Amino acid sequence: MLLEKLSNAISPAGYEGEVRNIIIEEIKPYVDELFVDRMGNIIAHKKGKGKRVLVDAHMDEVGFIIIGYNDDGTLRFTSLGGVNDKIPPCKVLYVGNNKIKGVVGLKPIHLQSQEDRKKGINYEGLCIDIGAKDRNEAEKYVEIGDYAVFDTKFGYFGENKVKGKALDDRIGCFILIEALKENYSCDFYAAFNIQEETGRRGALGSSFRIDPEIGIALEGTVCADMPNVPEHISGTYLGRGPAISIMDGTSIYDVSLREEIEKTAKLSNIPYQNRRAAAGGNDAGSMHGVKEGCRVAAISVPSRYIHSSVSVASISDIDNGKKLLIKFLQGIA
């Protein structure tokens, strides 16, 4: 399954190669033009006579980077993109291109003081253990600057759901790949961008090059619909359809474009919801800021626990997100 392949691929910000190769193989038969720009973004073009539309999804995921060695052979590390410091303990990671396995340990509860038990965790206090005897041995297997990624495996979950790592934004990549398999009258550019997680940086180059009239970001977005979070701050709900953004930390979305997308959803009987959060950001923030700027929208699939080792999303939301994008693009003359 394509989404499974994308979710399991190891491609933290700045090291997107694995996902890039999967996408290129997948979309090759369906596009008129295909190249990788000098930043590492994939640009694909399906020629059309209508408006120039750029749809974007980012290939990178949050992960970690090795910054040093401890004398006991463990590795010091920090996050690559935003991973809250409560997340890393007691996970298995793949380190570097050779996928050396390591674990992030924690002081046994028996040895923790009362204060330790109450205190949060920070990266300075954590390390990755690859089983090396000492610093010398660790240096043979891992270099400073090597990345690390969770070992989570994609799978079906509960009723009509999937779980896996990097659903933000491999779901976006999946939808964009599927959309490229259909036909349109608009001049359709797809950008699979690098480094969204470290500041939406890949999207700057790809949108500067394409200079679109309309820009659409596809995302896996925050969904805090758990029973222990007050409803008004949940952002989105799982299973209620793709979320259409109003504003976030990097964009105020074009009102008429948003209304057109909502109208498309209604006409096609596709469930949707508005993203009821103003925090966060995505590549649309880069897209509308280059050159003269363009009208932007964001269509997102709600994903519980993004930026962690395992996220959960609804299969019907993914499917409806795909349908909504395709219908909307087909409606653009």
Next chain:
Amino acid sequence: MEEKEFLKKLTSSFSPSGREDYLYEEIKKVFEPYGEVSISNINNIYVKRKGSGKNKIMIMAHLDEVALIITDFSKDGFLKFKGIGIDPKTLVSQEVIINGKEDISGVIGIKPPHLMNEEEKDKAVTFQSLLIDTGLSTEKVKENISIGTFAYVKRDFTELLNNNVACKSADDKAGVVAMFSCAKGLEGKDLKTNVYFVLSAQEEVGHRGAKSAAYEINPDIGIAIDVTFDSGKFGADDRENKLGAGPSVCIGPNCHVKLRKMIIETAKECNIPYQVEVEPGNTGTDAWDIQIAREGIPTLLISIPEKYMHTSVEVIAIDDIKNTGLLLAKFIEKLDNMSLEEVLCF
């Protein structure tokens, strides 16, 4: 079977305190070639290797493991839960298996960081703030899961450098594997001593299985095999234990002085690597209860160094497990040729 394979099998299965019987059939299959296998009223599993004489030695490692337990149903198929011997900090963003009528997958998530207030960001998570997401409707959940159902963190057995492995419940399934290694080592040997291997129940909630096993078997000598803290970054800095440097022989009032000297001599004679650790009082292991069973039992504690105890990524060296098994087998053989009075008199 190889030690690593057996450890993988045991740590991929689940035996929370009180439900050690889950693994009885599996244990029976593995230990049957080496002795007579039975299970007691409180789920201690005994493997009796008969000798030609009267003396009895009991080797014990606990089969139970720390676990999660479902305490309530929340909305939308989410579950409230508590830990038995588990730090909630180790549970954030973990996949779990809920041990219902059928195994149900779950995910323990936390709310996104941008929704946490400053206090939540700085403080450790608590069980109250965590839920298990099943992705199912509450109705569906209730078909399979009830209050009191156990759960555990799902973790693939992970091989690290230097024949180290990371897994859940190496505490104390590593000890069980060491006993297996010992049983293999004694196979075909003509022993006078009766050897009782005990896979004890309920160690994690207060070494309760040890008490009844020691009573029931009434051995002349008892040896507990457990895991101990290493001395590394997240270990105990008051110890000298290192992974891969051999079993750690405990020194302190819980351990019989002459027996301890004898087992160290055995290690030296047979060139088995070993280390020592000091425990001035309660060892917090089965050994503590074995020692005071009935009229009192001369006891030893041999421990396998472990990193990150009671987490889902406990790290242990396979070589230490093998050397523990080897040391036990050699010690039993040595004992066989001595009179107990000689060994145990003060």
